[in-house]
Amino acid sequence: MKKQVHPAIELSLVVALIIAAVIFVWNVDFNFSRKEKPTISKPTPTVATQTPSSANDQWLQGKNLFKSNCAACHNPKADGTGPVLIGATARWEKAGEFKGKTGKQWLYAWIRNWNEPVEAGYPYAKEMMMMRASVMNVFPQLSDADIDALTVYTEQPDLYKSNR
Ligand code: HEC
The missing domain is CATH 1.10.760.10 (Cytochrome c-like domain)
Incomplete structure (x- = not known):
């Protein structure tokens, strides 16, 4: 007696998995750009603040x-x-x-x-x-x-x- 999963539930599980995967990838990407940020914004203006x-x-x-x-x-x-x-x-x-x-x-x-x-x-x-x-x-x-x-x-x- 195999229990049948309702197609609607199956579909929403797949969608949830895709969303989770997208969020995961996006987060990793987001973290990457965050890690790089300090090196990009490091140079501080010297002349502009003196005037x-x-x-x-x-x-x-x-x-x-x-x-x-x-x-x-x-x-x-x-x-x-x-x-x-x-x-x-x-x-x-x-x-x-x-x-x-x-x-x-x-x-x-x-x-x-x-x-x-x-x-x-x-x-x-x-x-x-x-x-x-x-x-x-x-x-x-x-x-x-x-x-x-x-x-x-x-x-x-x-x-x-x-x-x-
Ligand atoms: C003891 C009071 C006194 C002191 C202190 C004083 N003044 Fe005067 N000042 C005057 C008077 C009174 C006049 C109007 C001219 C006159 O009657 O001799 C005048 C006129 C002037 C004028 C001409 C204004 C215009 O419309 O052309 C300037 C500029 C001026 N004073 C700048 C200064 C500066 C800057 C100082 C500080 C370094 C100073 N005064 C200190 C009393 C004073």
Whole structure:
């Protein structure tokens, strides 16, 4: 007395076996590609990650210089004892060349010692000096690189988040 397996059950067993085989093969394959992955993705970029962090460093340097030298009188975003500083670079550039120096060079001279462009007769500086009752301190110790950093910060004080 042979027990007959119902054809439908037999068929589903075969299908299940095929599915199991496919999953097995697929898994092996999947594992293979996983094993190879670390060697493929190993090279790490060196140049690409340095650019944003050095830009961030300059901004941070500017922020620190600003806090220790300028914040007593200036808020980059609003008028206080000193005027708002966002847009100052553009204002000096627009004021233009005078005695062989560009507006930006006169701005740098102003930040170091405001008397210099005033005494040279640079019209925008003379106008600026009359603007407020108080005057700026002088900062002869600031290098061009310091002032580069300062202006990067004062033109975009919210460019980065920093608690430092
Ligand atoms: C003692 C207060 C004081 C300090 C400190 C000070 N400033 Fe000023 N700043 C002023 C005043 C006031 C003016 C407006 C000009 C004037 O009346 O002499 C001015 C004007 C300026 C201007 C011209 C703005 C424009 O729209 O063209 C710039 C740029 C500037 N300050 C940058 C700085 C920087 C950068 C520092 C820090 C290194 C600094 N100031 C420190 C008071 C100050």
